[in-house]
Amino acid sequence: MNTIIHKPSPSPNHPSSLFPQISRCKTTRHLKQIHAHFIKTGQIHHPLAAAELLKFLTLSTQREIKYAPCAKLARIEEGKQLHGFVVKLGLVSDEFVRSNLVRVYVMCGAMKDAHVLFYQTRLEGNVVLWNVMIDGYVRMGDLRASRELFDSMPNKSVVSWNVMISGCAQNGHFKEAIEMFHDMQLGDVPPNYVTLVSVLPAVSRLGAIELGKWVHLFAEKNEIEIDDVLGSALIDMYSKCGSIDKAVQVFEGIRNKKNPITWSAIIGGLAMHGRARDALDHFWRMQQAGVTPSDVVYIGVLSACSHAGLVEEGRSIYYHMVNIVGLLPRIEHYGCMVDLLGRAGCLEEAEQLILNMPVKPDDVILKALLGACKMHGNIEMGERIAKFLMGWYPHDSGSYVALSNMFASEGNWEGVVKVRLKMKELDIRKDPGCSWIELDGVIHEFLVEDDSHPRAEGIHSMLEEMSDRLRSVGYRPNTTQVLLNMDEKEKQSALHYHSEKIAIAFGLISTRPQTPLQIVKNLRVCEDCHSSIKLVSKIYNRKIIVRDRKRFHHFENGSCSCMDYW
Known part of the structure; x- marks a missing residue:
C-alpha cells in the first residue's frame, strides 16, 4: 500500500497564501510589476502586502548584492519607495515591516538610513536586528561603529560575538579578535563551531599556539565536529604557529578529504616549513584520491618548490597547470614562478x-x-x-x-x-622590524631597540650574555647587514638589538631550560640574525622556531631547517 505524503498547505492567513504572486516572483522587473498591480488594485493597503514586498526585496538584495554598485543603487531606490508607502499607510509600527526595512538599508550599504530607522523606531529589543546592524558596519569596514553598537547591546547572542570576532579578523585586527574571544569566554555565551572557525585565522596570524591548542581541545571536548572547514582552519593554524607535525596529524584525522581547501591548507603549510618533498607528495596523493587541484593548491605547491630551490619541478608543475589542466595563471602563480626563478x-x-x-x-x-x-x-x-x-x-x-x-x-x-x-x-x-612571542596565552611584542617592556632590564642582561657566549664560540657580527653609514662599533650595536633577538632573550629568561621558543617576525630575517640564532639554539640547547614574512625557520643544535636557502 502506497503512502502519499502531502506537503502542508499554508495557513489561510499566511502571507504566501494571501499574496502568492510574491512567492513566485523571480526578478526585480517582476517585483515592480506586482508592486504596480498592488497599487492599482488597492492591495497595497493590506497590512501584510508591504511586509511581503520588503521581505522579497531583502532576500533578492542578499542574493544579488555581489553583482556591483548598480544593483545596490537600484535596490536602495526601491527600498526607499517602499519605505515611503509603509509610512504613508501607517505600517511603520509593525516590527516585521520595520525589521525588513532596516535589513534592506543594511544590505544596500546605506548604514546611516539603517541607523536612523533602527533607533527611531525603537527596535533595540530585537537581538537579531542588532546583529544585522553590527554585521552591516563590519561589511563597510567601520569596526569602530560596530564595536560601539556591540558594546551597547543589552543582550549578546553567540551570533553577536561571532560577527565581531570574524569582523576583526577579516579586517586585520587580529589582537582585537583574540581579545573579543577572551571576553566572550568570560561571559555566559559559550563558543560554537562558527566562533572557532572565525577566531582561528587571527590565532594563525599572531602565532598564538597556546590559544590555538585550546580551541582544538575545546572542539574535541564539546564534540564539535572537526569537518573539512574547521579542520582546514586548524591545519592552517598549526602550520602558521610552527607545529607542522600537528597540522599533518589533524589532516590525517579528517575523514572526508574531498574538499580542495583541506589539501591546499596542508600543502601550503608544508611549503612554509620548507618540506617541499612532502608538499609534492601530498599534491600527488590529492590527485590519486580523485580531488582536482584548485588554483590555490597550485600556488602552494609552486611556493614549496620556490622555498626549496626545486626549479625543474616548479617549471614542470607550472607547465602542467597551464598546458595540460588548462588553468589560467593568476597573479599569485606568476609571483611564485618569479620567486622560484629569482632565488x-x-x-x-x-x-x-x-x-x-x-x-x-x-x-x-x-x-x-x-x-x-x-x-x-x-x-x-x-x-x-x-x-x-x-x-x-x-x-x-x-x-x-x-x-x-x-x-x-x-x-x-x-x-x-x-x-x-x-x-x-x-x-x-x-616599516620597523617587529617580533612577538606568546607566553602563557599573552603576546609580547618587541620593536628594534625596544626597551619599553616591564622586564627590559632582564632582557638587556640576557642580550649581553648571549653576545658574550656567541663571541666565545667564534661568532663575529655580520656588519654588512647594517646598511647605514656608521662606524663598525655602531653597526655591531645595531645588530645586537634586532627585534627577533630581543624576543628570544625575553623567551630565554621567561621559560624553563630546553623549552622551545616560537617567534613571529613581520620582516624577512637578516643573515646575521639567522647565523646567530643557529648558534644560540646550540649554546642554550633550545629549539627556536622563527616565522618571518616568507617562511618558517626551525633552528636546532646549530642548524636551520632551511639549509641556509631562504
Missing part, C-alpha cells in the same frame, strides 16, 4: 616571465625580483626594477628601502642619501 639566480628568465604576463605585475612580483637582484648582486637590473616600482607604487616604502640597501651594499652612500631624501620628501617611512 635560483635565473634573473633574466624571471624578468622575461614578467614582461610576457598578460596583466600588469603587482608590487609583490616586482619586489620578489628586486630581492633576487640584491641577493645575486645584479645592481643594474635591481635599479631598473626599483624605478618601475617607484613609478607604479610611489608611496610604497619597499622599493625605496631595497634600492637604498643595494646602493649601501656596494658602498654607494651618495645613492643611499638620494633615496633617503626622496623618501623624506614624500613622507615615506620604512
